[in-house]
Each structure stands twice: as C-alpha cells, then as structure tokens.
Amino acid sequence: MxxxxxxxxxxxxxxxxxxxxxxxxxxxxxxxxxxxxxxxxxxxxxxxxxxxxxxxxxxxxxxxxxxxxxxxxxxxxEGLSKDGEMSSLQKNFSECHGLQCGFCTAGILMATTDFLEKNSDPSTREIKEMLSGHLCRCTGYDGIVKAVEKTIEENKTGTAKELIR
Ligand code: FES
Ligand code: FES
The missing domain is CATH 3.10.20.30 (Beta-grasp domain)
Structure with a gap:
C-alpha cells in the first residue's frame, strides 16, 4: 500500500x-x-x-x-505532567488509590481531562457516567471517583496548581 x-x-x-x-x-x-x-x-x-x-x-x-x-x-x-511534575489530577489518582496495575489509567486521565475542561463542576453521577466508558479491572472505581472529586474540590478552593493540564 x-x-x-x-x-x-x-x-x-x-x-x-x-x-x-x-x-x-x-x-x-x-x-x-x-x-x-x-x-x-x-x-x-x-x-x-x-x-x-x-x-x-x-x-x-x-x-x-x-x-x-x-x-x-x-x-x-505524557503531555499531562510539566517539568517532571504530575498534574493535580495525576497526583490525586496516586493519593486516592485511583490505580493499581495502571493499564486503564492513561485513558481515564485523558478522558477526565477533557471532561473537566468542559464541565468543571460535575456531579458524582456525571463523573460515573463518564467513567462508564472505561474498563478498570482492579480498582472498583471508588478511588478513581475520589481522585476526580478531590481535583474538583481543590480547583474550587484554589489549592490546585491548576484544574487540569
Ligand atoms: S484499545 Fe481502544 S478502546 Fe480498547
Ligand atoms: S488499574 Fe488495573 S485496570 Fe485499572
């Protein structure tokens, strides 16, 4: 070809x-x-x-x-971290046990990045609906939802480095 x-x-x-x-x-x-x-x-x-x-x-x-x-x-x-520093979302995935093997993680981080850029204050239900398009065989999703919610909260209170990058 x-x-x-x-x-x-x-x-x-x-x-x-x-x-x-x-x-x-x-x-x-x-x-x-x-x-x-x-x-x-x-x-x-x-x-x-x-x-x-x-x-x-x-x-x-x-x-x-x-x-x-x-x-x-x-x-x-690879574009989420800057100067070797994780973004808020990545940091919160780590802190909230949003990953285990990590196979699904990059895809979920990218989908969440796009999702939060379009809606910076989603409900838990909306977060779960967004995540329903991603298969994770390890976490049971609780840690992932917590990581997303923590990022949203940090953004609201101004403690996040940035919302999403
Ligand atoms: S590898 Fe693309 S959706 Fe599964
Ligand atoms: S962390 Fe292993 S598949 Fe999601």
Whole structure:
C-alpha cells in the first residue's frame, strides 16, 4: 500500500512521517512516536485504554487511522505532567488509590481531562457516567471517583496548581 506523508502535533511536538494508510493512530503514537503511555487493550473501541485528546475531544485512538490525524493536535498522557511534575489530577489518582496495575489509567486521565475542561463542576453521577466508558479491572472505581472529586474540590478552593493540564 502506498505510503502517505502526514504531519501531526503531539504534546506540542510536530511529527512528520510517511505512513501506511491502514496504520492505526494508536500504533503510530506508540510505535512511531515512542509514546507508550497510551495503552492498547481491546483494539475495537470498548475498553477506553487508548483514549487521547484529539483536537479538543477525548477519542479512542484505536478507532482512527493515523492519516485521519493529518494536521491535527493530540495530547497524550505524557503531555499531562510539566517539568517532571504530575498534574493535580495525576497526583490525586496516586493519593486516592485511583490505580493499581495502571493499564486503564492513561485513558481515564485523558478522558477526565477533557471532561473537566468542559464541565468543571460535575456531579458524582456525571463523573460515573463518564467513567462508564472505561474498563478498570482492579480498582472498583471508588478511588478513581475520589481522585476526580478531590481535583474538583481543590480547583474550587484554589489549592490546585491548576484544574487540569
Ligand atoms: S484499545 Fe481502544 S478502546 Fe480498547
Ligand atoms: S488499574 Fe488495573 S485496570 Fe485499572
């Protein structure tokens, strides 16, 4: 299959590559860009592990071909920390036991980032609805909900470094 040239910005860095049109975006992110924080579970849009923020919306990178990302801006979990410091959301996942094996975590962090940027004060029910698109086999979700709620609370009281980044 003839290769195509694409340009895509990931975490602020421009990648210009020749790719096969059939290559999945999730494979491009991991194998070509070396950003292995994005995990691949089911590879058919069910588990949510591969979620990234794509032009301002949380999407499943296993459901897109990389050629569809030509000219687009992407954020992956590697883009959440700054200068080696975890974001408030990441810190709270750690403090509230929002992860165990961590396989689902990057996808949940990215979906939550997008979710809170669009609604900075969701109800617990809304948080749970958002999380219902993500499979976690370890935590029972309680710690994840607590981490999200703690981040929202810190943002309200001004003790967070930032809401989400
Ligand atoms: S690997 Fe993409 S949704 Fe499961
Ligand atoms: S922490 Fe293991 S799958 Fe979620």
């Amino acid at each position: 003839a290769r195509q040239e694409i340009e895509v910005t990931i975490n602020g860095k421009l990648y210009q590559e020749w790719v096969e049109p059939r290559m999945l975006l999730s494979d491009f992110i991991r194998e070509v860009c070396g950003l292995t924080g994005t995990h691949i579970g089911c590879e058919h849009g069910v588990c949510g592990a591969c979620t990234i923020v794509f032009d301002g919306a949380a999407v499943r990178s296993c459901l897109l071909f990389v050629v569809q990302a030509n000219g687009c801006e992407i954020q992956t979990v």
